[in-house]
Amino acid sequence: MKRTHYSSEIKPEMNGQAVIVSGWVHEIRDFGGLSFLILRDREGLVQVTMPKKKVPKEIVDVARSLSRESVISVGGAVKAEGKAPHGYELIPTAIEVLALADAPLPLDPTGKVPAELDTRLDARFMDLRSPQTTAVFVIRARAMKAMRDFLSANGCLEIATPKIVATATEGGTALFPISYFEREAFLNQSPQLYKQMMMAAGMDRVYEIGPIFRAEEHATRKHLNEATSIDVELSFVSMEDVMILLENAIAYVYRHVKENCARELAELGLDLQVPKTPFRRIPYAEAIAIAKADPECAHLEYGDDLDTVAEHAIGKAIGEHYFIMDWPTELRAFYSQAYDDHPEICKAFDLMHPRMELSSGAQREHRYAQLVKNLEARDLSPDSFQFYLNAFRYGMPPHAGWGLGAERLIQTMLDLNNVREAVLFPRDRVRLTP
């Protein structure tokens, strides 16, 4: 038996038509003389109805022998029926059992009994069968496609950069060391240096959506040790240009999801609001002032990094997406470009959702001599960055870009409690399987 339709493709108007559906036994309701089998596939549910007098006994017996979550194919005739969900049901002429499921199940995919996230992640393959969890990843897939469409339409070429790298000297975040033949290597924390080198290569506008690895021992609802970064870099542009690209990208993806994922959003109980552009642009100095208005942040001073409490205070005050820009130079990475007339601040920005940081970006320092000075000012050795610095010696255009956390984008868009819910198989401080 070969599937002819997804559940969602069957309509009452197909009354009398023979179809074959394949999927999992979601529920069985047996009334004795009448029984219902609810079959679930990726696109939804379909009711298979078996009145004792109209369906051969062999088929009813097969249906009764099934355990929940067994995999079957059902062939039958569509029957328009007002009493059935969605106005139709399937009267089976054949049921093929493809795989019987053991009992008890590790969790309940119908969602009648909730399971904790830890339990769900341990049995992720089954958790993903629940319509709500499926909805998250259908939306994620469509959001990522929308992002690619948007960036491509804006002239960006998709690139792939190495995830195995040699340098551990970028400072800041901890890297995962790995064995690389007779040498030590690391999993890359960001495609930053490579996408910048593509500007020297003349690729002009590039993007990459790929994994990044961070060996920090954080344990929060918004951190992952393996995450997906949406990285963009453009030549011959200003910081403002890439901020506009970023806010438009966010709005485009929201709009695309709102227009193309109505069923999934309904499944999650969400009325998605497309954020209005342009987002507010708040200079760092003003952000500090906004935070200090909150008694809990009264201790903050100009020059401090914004801690979690400050992020929340500002997020609460603003209430929607916003940028924090013009950061103190010393708080940002060496490749951020300082204002020539105000070298104490730089052309760097963070894109914030009220709940958390989503993205950070900057106008990059493209002048070789200045870049070397920036490294030295941070006690980083230019020798360690030779492979990168060389790209700046033979004609590097001015450029700017950003990196956006894909999981955080999905988490905040779908109001997920934990970022792990936006990853199929999250990696954190303690979880390495499945």
Add this chain to the structure above:
RNA sequence: GCUCGGAUAGUGUAGAGGCCUAUCAUGGGGCCCUGUCGAGGCUCCGACUCGGGUUCAAAUCCCGAUCCGAGCGCCA
């Protein structure tokens, strides 16, 4: 890494020294049932994280371990 909270059937829970042979729901087995859509009714099955201690008596109090959660730190 720090602080606080928690760990009871497959899953989610009730439980505050003797009422526990441990509650409820869901699930699984059996029986009844022709319009369910969280189907319903009857019935049975299934659990106190581990190790010490206090006590006549511990799921319950204490100590340690392990694991989980929340917040924070860390996150160029």
